[in-house]
Amino acid sequence: MLKVKSVSKSYHRRKVLFECSFTCEPYQIMGIFGHNGCGKSTLFRIICGIIKPDSGAVIVEKDKVGYMPEQRSLLIDLTLTQQAKMLGKLRNLNETQTELSLQEMINTFGFGEMASKPIKTLSKGNQQKAQLILSMIHRPKVLILDEPFNGLDYLSQIELSRWIRIYAQKGNSVLISSHQLEHMDGLCDEILILDHGKTIKQGHLQSLREQHQQYSVKVNADSNWKDFNFAYESLSAVDSWIEVRFTTLNQAKRAVGIFLKDKSVQSIHLEMVALSELIQVCEH
Amino acid sequence: MRALILFSLKRRFLNPVAISLQVLFTLVLIILFNLDHISEALNLNFSTPYPIQVSSETINELLPIEYWEKQGFILVEESADLIIDYREGIYEVKGAASLTLQAKIYTLLLQSHQQKILNESHPSVTEFIMNYNSVPLIFDAPIDPLEAIQSNLVFAILTSVYFMILNFISVNSNEIIQEKTSNVLEFILTSITPFQHFCAKILSGLITVLVQIGLSMGIFGCLLIQRLNMDQGRGLFMLANKYFNLEGSGINFEMISHVLKLSPNFFVKMIFAFLFLIIGLLILQVMILILSSRVKTIEEAASIQGPFYLGLLAIYYVSLVLNSPQQLSSDLGRTLSYVPVSSMLMMGMRILSTNVAHDELSLSLLISFLTLFGIMFCGFHWYRKGLVNE
Missing domain, CATH: 3.40.50.300 (P-loop containing nucleotide triphosphate hydrolases)
Known part of the structure; x- marks a missing residue:
């Protein structure tokens, strides 16, 4: 030690x-x-x-x-x-x-x-x-x-x-x-x-990660993402994706569950936000 | 290419070490060129005049007293070991027991004689020239050639070892610089402490010198014995005689072999002389280790080693000048045999050429040891910081 x-x-x-x-x-x-x-x-x-x-x-x-x-x-x-x-x-x-x-x-x-x-x-x-x-x-x-x-x-x-x-x-x-x-x-x-x-x-x-909004779910931008109803911390457009940020893993998982039921969502990515972003957030 | 040259020159001359050493060198030169003024101002007097007994009649046949005093002599009327008499046109010198002293007195007496000749009239130019260039002079204390050869041989051995030591000092310094520039020190210092590293460098330097001296002397000794057994070296002597008139100077091989029969007393003296050499080596090693640890670039390293060599060469030349029992026993010779580093050669030569009192020997040893441990103790802090670039 x-x-x-x-x-x-x-x-x-x-x-x-x-x-x-x-x-x-x-x-x-x-x-x-x-x-x-x-x-x-x-x-x-x-x-x-x-x-x-x-x-x-x-x-x-x-x-x-x-x-x-x-x-x-x-x-x-x-x-x-x-x-x-x-x-x-x-x-x-x-x-x-x-x-x-x-x-x-x-x-x-x-x-x-x-x-x-x-x-x-x-x-x-x-x-x-x-x-x-x-x-x-x-x-x-x-x-x-x-x-x-x-x-x-x-x-x-x-x-x-x-x-x-x-x-x-x-x-x-x-x-x-x-x-x-x-x-x-x-x-x-x-x-x-x-x-x-x-x-x-x-x-x-x-x-x-949990302290700093470290979970994101990405869905294709042409999905019905605007109609979805769940709490999230932030929303951003990244290329042809919409990235939704959540504070906890549970929130992110719940969002994923909702997305899975919608046919307009063709692909979903659940990610922990990169370590690099975590460091940047912490430094600021 | 011009840019590369300028870059290289800038790194060599505009580093802190090179600049500091240039300033130091300038200061040393200023002091040397004004040594007489400084000596006068500080009322320093390292030399005791050598007394020469001359009668009141003889003194009229010599150069004025001031000339003698400038050469380090003082003319007295009685009770001196060295006596000069002028009788029936011949100078008799009693008690001048070294070649250097004889040479000095010869020069002064020749000048006295020439002064006299110039004031006399001569029947012809030829006679004038013959009288002018030759002074009628007798020395009553002939130099023992064996002593002279032994003294010179001892000096040659000491200075050979001295220069061998100088060579190995730089090896340690280069090792440290290489370890620093290749960053290997980071690895090494995770395994051992800086103090262990410091001691390892000192000891490895010392062992290297001792092994090299042992090897060199061993090989030299074996070849010498082999040659002596073969033909007592006559073949070599005859070859040398072709180019240097050894026989004309009275030296022959029997004389050399007699000189090499060293007494036990002489061996003891040699051991003490080597002890001073080794302590001086250790002091130099520690100094250059501490300086090298502060070096950051190869250019700075070169700047350090050069002046070191110059300083040690200066000590060598001073010892050359003072290479006689009388001069070694003079105030300057004695003082230098107490100063650490210069005592490496000076005390060694004094021990081998004269009788040095035990208390003088002990004092000089003590000063050298104290200097060594003092530099190690005080300098280690700088060494550690320099190693890790703090």
Whole structure:
């Protein structure tokens, strides 16, 4: 488990984090969101112990934390295997443990022969995978991923999302920061939204959606939507669709039931409003 | 292409490190060029004049006293180790026990003699020229060539190790810069603390130097023994003699092999001299590690290392100038053997060429150790901040 208590940090008298507090439990995936420069990477570096906070505390076993930075952090002349051995020793793992862990990761990510090639010869996406493998060589209980989907092709992104979910289900905590919100949408259990270092929203994703009109039903614009009688929060035309917004899932489902009985409705979409919109709403 | 050149030059010269070092370099040069004024203003006097005993008759045959004082000598009437007498047209010098001292006195006596010749009349130009260029002079204390060779050999070994050390200092610095620019530090610092990283760099630098010295000396020693067993190096000596007149200078191979028979006392002195070299190395390592941690670009890195080398080269040249027992024991030599970093060479040379009192040795060691731990303790805070770009 990871507990962050009122952590603040300043750089050259400019405050970048204001009393940030949260808990990430085992089995949980927490998404950290915010615009560029809002303090996400600083928060991660404090959790990992790379920098010290000006105030507050982080409660976590430091040797149980794995961190994948946003920027490449690899020795490009070495192979994945060589770097894994070095990092394994830094993490006080014996050779067998490092080998086993490395082999498992290589099989999981289909790295194969690339593990014995210098990092500089690998593509950007494979370098990203190598970085992820190295951050997990010691099987951390708390895994921090800063922009893990960068550089990966679409299938790899899906594969990574699936793998992150499995990793959390094994009793580990995962913190992710990413701008690939379509993946994060189905992945995160909890979210934390930062704006200029301040926590503006935090909590269970489902609850937050319900707080912010997060359900919409779309019907074709040429349906008899004007005749329908139900409570809704807002209405908008989107391309050839009419989008009706509801506060709760139950309201949305009721609307769907009404639409289904009407022959003029040719297609219905029930959606949770995208995470990106939720974040925008929270930021404003 | 012009844009690329301008961009590159701008990054090399207009970074904070390069600008700061340029300012520092200018200040150092200003001080050096005005050292005499500063020395006068601060009433600094690092040199004690070397007394020469001359009789009242002899003093008339010499250059005025001011000339001697400018060369660091003072003419006294009695009780000096160095005595100059002028008898029957010949200068007799007693007690000048080093080549450098003899050379200085020879120059002054030659000038005195030439002054005298100019005031005399001569029957022919030839006789004038012959008399003008040769001063009748006898030194009664011939230099022991073995001592001179041993002293020079020791200096050569010390300075070779010194330059080897300089080379390895930059390796540590480049490592840190590479780790920072490749962002590998982020990974490493999740596994170890900045203090562990700091100590690891210092120790790996020290071990590298020791291993390299050991390897070099081991290989040199093995080849030397092999050559001595083969033909005592005569073939090599004959080859060298073709190009450098070694035999004409009185040096032969028996002499060199005699010099290499080192006494246990000499070994102990060598160990102490190396100890000073190693402590100096550690001080330099720590300094350059701390500076390198603050570097953000390759251009800044180059700006740091250059002046470091210049400073250490300056120490080397000062040690070249002071390379004699008398000068090493002078006030300047003694002062420099207490100053950390310069004591690397100066104290080492003093130990090997003169007898250094135990309290002086202990004091210099203490100062060096205190400097080392002081820089480590105070500088680690800057190192940590520099590593993580805080």
